Amino acid sequence: MTTKTNAERNPKLAVWKFASCDGCQLSLLDCEDELLAVAGAVEIAYFPEATRAVVRGPYDLSLVEGSITTPHDVERIKRIRKQSKTLITIGACATAGGIQALRNFTEVDDLTAAVYATPAYIDTLAKSMPIADHVFVDFELRGCPINKDQLLEVISAFLHGRKPNTPTYSVCMECKRRGTVCVMVAAHTPCLGPVTHAGCDALCPAYNRGCFGCFGPMETPNTAALSAWWRRLGVADPQLMRAFRSFNAGAEAFRKESEAHEHADH
Amino acid sequence: MDEHAFVLERQHFRHLLAALQERGYQTIGPTVREGAIVYDVIESDTDLPVGWGDIQDEGSYQLMQRAEAALFGYTLSPQSWKRFLHPPDVRLWQAHRTDGTFSITPAADEIPRCAFIGVRACELHAIAILDRVFLDGAFVDPIYQRRRAHTFIVAVNCGQASGTCFCASMQTGPAVDSGFDLALTEVIDAERHYFVVNVGTEGGAEVLNALPHREASAEEIAAAAQIVAATAEQMGRSLETANLKATLYNRSEDPLWDEVAERCLTCGNCTLVCPTCFCTTVTDVTDLSGAVAERRRQWDSCFTMEFSYIHGGSVRYTPKARYRQWMTHKLASWIDQFGVSGCVGCGRCITWCPVGIDITDMARRLQTADQPLGEAR
Known part of the structure; x- marks a missing residue:
């Protein structure tokens, strides 16, 4: 590659991690066939998961994985925001607080006392929060983990100044396009697909499993109506509560629905 | 025969x-x-x-x-x-950028x-x-x-x-x-x-x-x-088609639409299993380098927000508006548009609705509601 002038320099990409499992960052490394194209299109300036080399900010594009769980996180995300022209969150943790948002439904002190030998050393917040609770986010990419094709789409869209094609409708749309037989109708398997945001290409139903809701609530989720139908399929309140309380437990629609089944008398 | x-x-x-x-x-x-x-x-x-x-x-x-x-x-x-x-998904064309210009290749539709x-x-x-x-x-x-x-x-x-x-x-x-x-x-x-x-x-x-x-x-x-x-003689459902078009137009503000919207998941299943729903959306995608772009056409549904998106937002932003649009188009305005009903009575929208919403039941209830109004005129 020839040396580029400052004006034609590739956009600087940074990948940041907060409370998370690293799975979404790995989706970027998992691009394999496309990784060289990514490296050709952007300058990877900060990506500790992939390289120790660090290029100083500011950055054109920051991808942020993970949720905000400590006072230190709050300060750090603000600094990152200041250094980033565009900030895109990747994954359920950054977008909804992740699985660790289960703490939001209990007392965090009880958890630290149960887990750590010396809880006094732990400086943590009462809740696991999405990035957008603290700084302005330009775009949120859903998924636990994110879909690598969608990640490439988001990066491509950013590079060419267009809107990413990441539909916000239900997983059912993807099932029907694939030609998968509905597991809820044909096998009476409880499925979160009708209230879940598309993006995984309806992976689980294609393997005869109900949707787990990894991509969080779809654009207009009618969780109450789905729960009413699940009851007809024999699902009781405790299981309903757990179904909505997983990777996207902190997403508002799922949080409210799980709470509706938490103390229900049935 | x-x-x-x-x-x-x-x-x-x-x-x-x-x-x-x-x-x-x-x-x-x-x-x-x-x-x-x-x-x-x-x-x-x-x-x-x-x-x-x-x-x-x-x-x-x-x-x-x-x-x-x-x-x-x-x-x-x-x-x-x-x-x-x-x-459900077809590539319409691909474009390649070369030397400051670009060429369009029609999709090889085998x-x-x-x-x-x-x-x-x-x-x-x-x-x-x-x-x-x-x-x-x-x-x-x-x-x-x-x-x-x-x-x-x-x-x-x-x-x-x-x-x-x-x-x-x-x-x-x-x-x-x-x-x-x-x-x-x-x-x-x-x-x-x-x-x-x-x-x-x-x-x-x-x-x-x-x-x-x-x-x-x-x-x-x-x-x-x-x-x-x-x-x-074995039909599991029935639909009274006489005056149905008028009923749907008359009852566009009926509270029954709110009731069905309580149950509707706006998931889009009914439209995609319907043998006559034909709506599609067109999406342009580019690769990372910007050297290749393509236009794809995919099945769409009037139950999605983007379907009615115009500047400023979605026109049919309530589930009620979307269900009403679908049913009214299928059974009424389709007749104005194409000369026949858009429904052939296959029942797929009933079977494959994840929460069992029944278009024939909804029609019957609207027709019942329409009765006194019709007589009053």
Whole structure:
């Protein structure tokens, strides 16, 4: 590659991690066939998961994985925001607080006392929060983990100044396009697909499993109506509560629905 | 039923598939997969759902073992033939950037010559409706047109209606009347298993002539007619179509729409399983380098927010507005637009709604609500 002038320099990409499992960052490394194209299109300036080399900010594009769980996180995300022209969150943790948002439904002190030998050393917040609770986010990419094709789409869209094609409708749309037989109708398997945001290409139903809701609530989720139908399929309140309380437990629609089944008398 | 009917014995059915394959057709028909009878590529009669039937009701589908070894003892598959004529995802073109300019490459649309095996009466009517949408008028859809032109249709009269069928109400079945190359009625009695065959086109006659067959007797023709007549009596649902269009227009503000919106998931399933819903969205994608762009066309649904998105937001942002739009278009404004109802009474939207919303029930309740209003005028 020839040396580029400052004006034609590739956009600087940074990948940041907060409370998370690293799975979404790995989706970027998992691009394999496309990784060289990514490296050709952007300058990877900060990506500790992939390289120790660090290029100083500011950055054109920051991808942020993970949720905000400590006072230190709050300060750090603000600094990152200041250094980033565009900030895109990747994954359920950054977008909804992740699985660790289960703490939001209990007392965090009880958890630290149960887990750590010396809880006094732990400086943590009462809740696991999405990035957008603290700084302005330009775009949120859903998924636990994110879909690598969608990640490439988001990066491509950013590079060419267009809107990413990441539909916000239900997983059912993807099932029907694939030609998968509905597991809820044909096998009476409880499925979160009708209230879940598309993006995984309806992976689980294609393997005869109900949707787990990894991509969080779809654009207009009618969780109450789905729960009413699940009851007809024999699902009781405790299981309903757990179904909505997983990777996207902190997403508002799922949080409210799980709470509706938490103390229900049935 | 046509007086010039023929008989194809069950043991010779495989020759029908072979004859079509010899003529270069990919044979697509019913087969058991994922706990349902779906339309897919079939090679031989052993791929057919021999002895299988289905039980369908609102939001529920179950396979059922039948007493006899019927090849077409089921009612309707989860999805319609729309999949093959109006594919869910197609590339329209690709563009390549070279030396500051770009060139457009039309998508290589390789169309297999398809023979559809087991098309039901309601589905023939649905194809006729798609023909009106895509082939009539100033704007012809070339993707549909090319596929449709290469299709050979083996229709099958229904010997069984499901719990969600209402073709009798829509006058689209269960008897096959037109739009086929060959039409079969499967007859199984104590001694025999055969098909009464009607010929719809010269192409159909040519294929039939390649098979072992003979002229049907009056008794055989009567037996076939009796089967279809019995099916008409088994309809699990019904829809009163008289004045339905006026009712839907009159009752556009009825509180019943709020009730159905309480249940509607806006998931889009009803529209995608509907054999006549034809809406698509067009998406442009670019690769990372910006050297290649392509335009794709995918099935869309009026239940998505983006469907009615214009500057400033979605026009139909409430689930109520979206359900009302779909049902009113299907049963009322479709008639204004295309001259026929958009519903053929296949019942797929009822069976495959994840929460069992029933369009016939909704119509009935609106009609009941409309009664006093109509009298008052």
